[in-house]
Structures are given as structure tokens and as C-alpha cells.
Amino acid sequence: MDVNDDRGLNPDGTIRREGSLSRVPTAYAPVVETARARIVEAFDSTRLHSAYLYGSIPRGTAVPGVSDLDLLLALRTGPTAADEAAARALEAGLDASFGLINGVGALLARADTLTSELERNDLGFFLACLCTPLLGEDLAAQLPSYRPTPLLARETNGDLYLALPRWRRRAAEATTDAERRDLSRVAARRIVRSGFTLVMPRWGGWTSDLAESAEVFARYYPGHPERIGQMRAAARTARTPSADPAVLAVLIDDLAPWLAAEYLAVHGVKAPRP
Template identity: 75%
Template sequence: MSDKGLNHDGTITREGVLDRVPEAFAPVVAAARDQITETFVSARLHSAYLYGSIPRGTAVAGVSDLDLLLALHNEPTEADRAEAETIEAALDHSFPQINGVGILLFSSRTLLSELERHDLGFFVACLCTPLLGSDLAEQLPRYCPTALLARETNGDLALALPRWRTRAAEAVTDAERKVLSRGVARRLVRTGFTLIMPRWGGWTSDLGQSAELFGRYYPERTQQMRVAAATGRSPSADPAVLTLLIDDLAPWLAAEYTAVHGEKALRP
């Protein structure tokens, strides 16, 4: 793998492996595997994946969350989502080394669809680590850091802005503002990175590196992106931080993204 996260043929290297899971998180992953197996029997579950800092080997005990994706044979139902929430709560309660659990649910049909080929398909093939079942990446292409990939992964930032503004206006506790600031900041850093990804010619999921790479191409926005990266790692309850991210950096980034890469294909 190159220092740009690429294979020798220029395609993006899958970033996580189970062997990189830090020792402190091994019991968490084992329990997640067991609970998913017990809850989503093979007739419902096609495969399960880890993603995020734990399979990348960069997780910090007491700070990092556990991120999972389940590919079901059929479209997820409300019952499926309720059972996933039960697993989330049980794992979060049982393991103090994780700070929250998130489980995404999709059908294998959706993940392999042409519409999602350069968004969710890329996510599974390059950013997810197989945990259970047959790996859907075997049915997906190899990906390069192209403008098409940039457009389809993050070319819809503008759609998030009204929702973020509403949540910011309605947030009344520090806890609510911290949750919002973390999610907004991470989305902005990832969008900022994919904006410049084709020009840089590589891939990274590291927030700090993403912000610094972005700054090479947009030096006038470097400090704002550094604030976003720091907030993505350590959420802030400061309303001024939310204002900077949502009302200043985000609208500019959405407009620049559309100008450079175009808008993401509409979903139903």
C-alpha cells in the first residue's frame, strides 16, 4: 500500500482488517458478532461489517464508538431496526471502552445496485471490514480516487444544511450540541477531503490528515477545517463552533463542491 492509501494498480486499498482491532476492543467485536448472529439468523442476514476507527486500529478506549453495517437479504423492516437498536443499547451498556454504537441496515440488493455503485458500494468495498457472511466486495469493482467517486459520495451536502440548522436551533443542552457538532464536523471534513481527493490522488479516513490535505488547496479555509477535524474528535457544546461549521464553512463547501464535482444522483 502506498502512503496515499492505494494499491500498486492505483485503486483504493481497503482500510480496515480484523487483525488491527486493538486488544481493548476485541471483546466488543466478539460480543457484537455473537449478538448479530443470535438476532439476525442466516435467513435474514447476508453479511455484517465493521467500519471506522476500530478495524483501522486507531480506536481510543472510552472515546471511540463501534460502527457496524448489516447487509440483509431483504429490505430492512421496522422490526429489523428495533432489533438493531436493542443490540446497540446492549453493547453500549456492557462495554465502557466504547462511546456509543451505531448499526446501519441495508439490503444486499441496495448495496450492490447501480445507483449506489460509487457511494454505498464503495463504502462496503473500501471502508468496511468483513465480520460475518460472504463479502459483498467480491461483487463490486475496484475504486480509484476519481471525480465520479467524489460526486457520488459527498455531492449532496447542501441537502443536510436545513436539517442541521433546525437541530442547532432546537438544541438546548450541551449533550445535544455535542452530538450535533460531532456529526456535522465529521461530515464536513470528509466532504472537504473528497473535494480535493481527485487532485491529491489518494484516500484517507484520518480526520487530521484530511484537514491538512484540504488546506493545501484551500489555504483560506484551512483553520476552519482544522476546527472541524478537532471537533470531530472532541465534540464541542459551544454554539459559536456550531455557527462556524453550519452557517459559514458548510454553505461555502456545498457550493464549491457542486461547482467542482456536480451534484450527487438523486435517491428515491
């Protein structure tokens, strides 16, 4: 496929916020409005600072029955065990209410963590460029503009190597096809996004499209045809998860370790979190 020459940038070269409520497909408008109402019911103003959408729905690329609903909830304190329980109930209720969506994920984070110096080029970037305001005061106003730099690459995915033991443990413990499909989706998405951010500073732009991400990676690793094929296959698995143990083995035991080592060699280690 052709790689988009737009590259997701503003005229000044900073990364453009990729979603907006105006891009939400008409079919998903009731989903978004119901999510807004139920978030307010679940989290009052003493708990919730602001709420955001991210993913394919605010980008306008959602596929009915395939795409999920992704939410970020910025809390004033916590998150507490009660907040986590409320978020899981919110997910289950929305998922049960709409066959249009294939699952719901609600991330919880403290507002001051999202705007902290430590998270400036990870969660801060995520909020400012990849999230669409849904409720409350937009924390992006407290964050800088972002450019596709090596620092951004390091801080977004410079910890891929830490995911490998978790994925291997989950693969070893999986007993159902549903568990294996879920793991293949999680690993494939993270791998493709890491493959993209590995070369993002050289490409000089941003995309969240996984197929395009794989093609951007391919542009800068022409001497690694096997890895290019694996990255393209990972992009397909991210959209259509597989329960095949052989697919998981390629992702977790071959492509991911190579990518993690290459990432550390090129960009270094992400700043440690407490």
C-alpha cells in the same frame, strides 16, 4: 502535520481496503467478538446476509473511551420496523456492556442496494473500501475496484447541501449540551470528509483520518486561510465535540454552506435517490 505519502492505494493505483480484523487492537477483541455473537442472536440467516465493521476499531486507531463501534448490517430484504428495533436494541446492549466504547451505531441496508448500480460509487465504495467483513459472504466480491476520481467525489459527498436544513433545524431545536455536542460531532465529521473528497482526485489517494483529511484540503486551498483554519478546527471538533453554540454556528452557517457551494461547482450534484 505531514500528509501521508502512502495515500491508501494498492500498487495498481486502486484504493486499498483500509481495515481488517487483524488490526483490531487487543483491548477491543472482546467487543468485536461480542458484537459478532449478538448480531447472530438478533438477526437469523433468513434476515442477515453479512455484517461489517468500519471506523477506527478495524483501522487499529481506536482510542478507549472516545471511539465508537460502527457496524453495517446487510439484510436480504427490508429493513423492516422489526429490523430497526433489533438494531437499536443491539446498539444499546453493546454500549452498556463496554465502557471502552463511546456509543454504537448499526447501519442497516439491503444487500442488493449495496451492490446496485445507483450506489456503486457511494454505498458500494463504502462497503468495498471502508468496511471490514465480520460475518457472512463479503459483498465486496460483487463490486469493482475504486480509484480517487471526480465521479467518486461527486457520488460520496455531492449532496452535502441537503444536510444543511437538517442541521439548522437540529441546532434550533437543541435544548441540551448533549444534543449540541452530538450535532457538532455529526456535522464536523461530514464537513471534514467532504473537504477531503473535494480535493481527493487532485491528491490522488484516500484517507479516513480526519486530521490528515484537513491537511490534504489545506494543501489545495492555500488562498483560503480562514477556511483552512475552520477545517482544522472541524477536525478537532469531530474528535472532541463541542456544545458551544458559536462552534455550531461556524460549522453550520459558515463553513458548511461555503463548502457545499464549492463542491457543487467543482464536482456537480450527486445522482438523486428515490
